[in-house]
Amino acid sequence: MVEQSIYPNYPKDLEMVITTSQINFFYGPTQALFDISLRIPAKHVTALIGPSGCGKSTFLRCLNRMNDTIPHSRVEGIISINQKDIYAPGTDVVELRKEVGMVFQKSNPFPKSIFDNVAYGPRIHGEKNPKRLAEIVEQSLQQAAIWDEVKDRLHANAMGLSGGQQQRLCIARALAVGPKILLMDEPASALDPKSTMRIEDLIGELRTNYTIVIVTHNMQQAARVSDYTAFFYEGRLIECDATPKIFTNPRQKQTEDYITGRFG
Amino acid sequence: MNNTADKFILFSLRLITYAIVLVVGYILLDIIKNGAPALNWQFVSTFPRRSGAEGGIFPAIVGTLYLVVGTIAVSLPLGVGGAIYLAEYADQGRFNTLIRLAIITLAGVPSIVFGLFGLGLFVLFCGFGPSILAGSLTLACMVLPTIIVASEESLRAVPKGFRDASLALGATKWEMIRTNILPYSLSGMITGSILGIGRAAGETAPILLTVAAFYLPRLPKSFFDQVMALPYHLYILATQHPEADRIRHMQYGTALVLLLLVLGLSLGAIFIRTHFRKKFRW
Numbered sequence: 203m204v205e206q207s208i209y210p211n212y213p214k215d216l217e218m219v220i221t222t223s224q225i226n227f228f229y230g231p232t233q234a235l236f237d238i239s240l241r242i243p244a245k246h247v248t249a250l251i252g253p254s255g256c257g258k259s260t261f262l263r264c265l266n267r268m269n270d271t272i273p274h275s276r277v278e279g280i281i282s283i284n285q286k287d288i289y290a291p292g293t294d295v296v297e298l299r300k301e302v303g304m305v306f307q308k309s310n311p312f313p314k315s316i317f318d319n320v321a322y323g324p325r326i327h328g329e330k331n332p333k334r335l336a337e338i339v340e341q342s343l344q345q346a347a348i349w350d351e352v353k354d355r356l357h358a359n360a361m362g363l364s365g366g367q368q369q370r371l372c373i374a375r376a377l378a379v380g381p382k383i384l385l386m387d388e389p390a391s392a393l394d395p396k397s398t399m400r401i402e403d404l405i406g407e408l409r410t411n412y413t414i415v416i417v418t419h420n421m422q423q424a425a426r427v428s429d430y431t432a433f434f435y436e437g438r439l440i441e442c443d444a445t446p447k448i449f450t451n452p453r454q455k456q457t458e459d460y461i462t463g464r465f466g
Numbered sequence: 467m468n469n470t471a472d473k474f475i476l477f478s479l480r481l482i483t484y485a486i487v488l489v490v491g492y493i494l495l496d497i498i499k500n501g502a503p504a505l506n507w508q509f510v511s512t513f514p515r516r517s518g519a520e521g522g523i524f525p526a527i528v529g530t531l532y533l534v535v536g537t538i539a540v541s542l543p544l545g546v547g548g549a550i551y552l553a554e555y556a557d558q559g560r561f562n563t564l565i566r567l568a569i570i571t572l573a574g575v576p577s578i579v580f581g582l583f584g585l586g587l588f589v590l591f592c593g594f595g596p597s598i599l600a601g602s603l604t605l606a607c608m609v610l611p612t613i614i615v616a617s618e619e620s621l622r623a624v625p626k627g628f629r630d631a632s633l634a635l636g637a638t639k640w641e642m643i644r645t646n647i648l649p650y651s652l653s654g655m656i657t658g659s660i661l662g663i664g665r666a667a668g669e670t671a672p673i674l675l676t677v678a679a680f681y682l683p684r685l686p687k688s689f690f691d692q693v694m695a696l697p698y699h700l701y702i703l704a705t706q707h708p709e710a711d712r713i714r715h716m717q718y719g720t721a722l723v724l725l726l727l728v729l730g731l732s733l734g735a736i737f738i739r740t741h742f743r744k745k746f747r748w
Contacts, residue, residue, distance in 0.1 A: 266634060268630065268633065268634060271629075271630075271633065273557060273558060296636045296637075296638060297636075299633070299634055299635065299636040300636045303634065303635075304630075304634035306627060306630055306631065306634075308627055310625070310627030310628060310630065310631045311631075312628060312631065312646060313650065322632075322635060322645070323635040323636060326635070326636065326637050326641050326645065327636060372631070375631070375635065376634070376635065379635055379636055
């Protein structure tokens with residue numbers, strides 16, 4: 203099979219948590235994704251790279267059905283998460299999104315207190331016990347490596363935090379719902395180098411417990427944080443492989459051109 | 467040359483702006499100058515005597531307040547509900563365009579037409595008779611477009627990031643709206659609505675046919691009673707009264723009270739807005 207050559211040789215015992223097969227995505231009449239088939243391994247970091255408009259973010263947003271909110275958009279193909287077709291009729295999107303958290307490009311804390319931001323998810327899912335909520339909030343903030351900075355002002359408005367802190371707060375907020383998978387859409391692209399480094403370190407820590415899919419336009423970042431890298435170009439998956447291999451010895455010419463900076 | 471033209475345009479624009487201020491200022495000063503002497507406790511707290519040539523305007527103030535409260539109670543839930551539907555749920559399709567067109571048209575309907583509509587539907591067809599209920603419903607129809615437009619704008623001003631974040635955390639659409647859209651847009655909705663209602667409080671034509679009485683010896687007891695109202699009272703005093711020329715102070719006094727009432731509503735709206743702005747910043 204010639205097609206298989208764009209996929210990595212995953213170790214045999216690697217558990218695949220997300221499987222997409224032949225995904226086509228349309229914004230109205232415009233097709234944004236063509237025939238994307240990809241498997242994403244559990245508890246690893248998979249980076250999606252490619253030039254602007256290549257469909258990497260669109261693909262990411264298919265994985266928790268955030269594209270549902272776009273009018274006149276349409277998905278074809280099958281996306282399975284934990285062996286369940288997430289676009290099957292009758293799928294509970296709320297349950298899906300509890301399982302698959304998301305962090306956005308622009309940090310978007312709610313104009314509420316730090317505590318209320320993190321407690322938002324658990325609260326809408328019915329957690330009322332104040333003690334349990336406080337536990338979840340602390341644990342999530344710890345995991346997102348921001349606890350020490352905010353523990354004395356949990357009830358201050360989150361808008362008062364710096365950009366990097368806001369983004370880590372958003373990660374904590376996503377973790378508070380208890381997801382297994384974390385989708386990150388260019389989470390550090392609006393941050394200064396130091397904050398970016400903290401986010402990258404955090405991704406390194408989270409990979410032991412979470413499956414992370416990160417979209418980035420920063421190739422160095424992909425090289426630093428990810429185990430596997432998928433290269434998208436013009437709505438197509440060009441190649442996916444172990445990150446060191448993609449960056450040192452890509453199989454496709456287009457990948458090589460992109461990572462060596464010939465376009466994009 | 468260019469510089470001169472620039473200066474000329476700036477000068478003209480300034481002049482036009484000052485002219486607007488001048489007109490407003492003149493109206494305000496005229497009303498305050500002539501109305502203030504009539505204003506005293508007796509004027510705002512007693513019933514009119516000799517068809518309003520003497521005495522106070524107490525029942526008209528109460529009547530207008532009732533109408534304002536009634537109008538808010540009817541139009542705010544309807545308008546906000548409609549705005550939520552339009553901003554958050556409705557497809558941006560042809561049907562939506564039609565609804566929008568209807569709202570714009572509604573905003574352009576002359577107030578006397580609203581009065582006749584209210585007379586036909588609420589007073590006669592529904593059998594409410596001339597009453598606070600019929601008047602409030604009529605005024606509510608009139609301010610509905612203002613409220614919908616203001617509320618929709620205020621809903622759309624909430625950043626997309628909050629919506630995305632809520633949904634991504636597993637909120638349903640209504641949970642998202644309730645917890646992360648409405649709290650931030652409520653101040654804008656209320657502000658816009660109050661400004662619209664303030665305008666309606668001064669309308670004469672709609673209440674003329676649906677609620678207002680020339681003179682009532684007692685305050686209304688229920689929503690099915692008629693009331694006196696400031697704009698209508700002013701209209702009577704200024705144009706229908708046999709002694710219209712000799713009771714200028716009563717007319718100006720009534721106008722001033724009406725003005726203060728509307729101004730009070732606007733100030734209230736501004737207060738609400740600044741208060742909430744401080745609470746939710748982003």
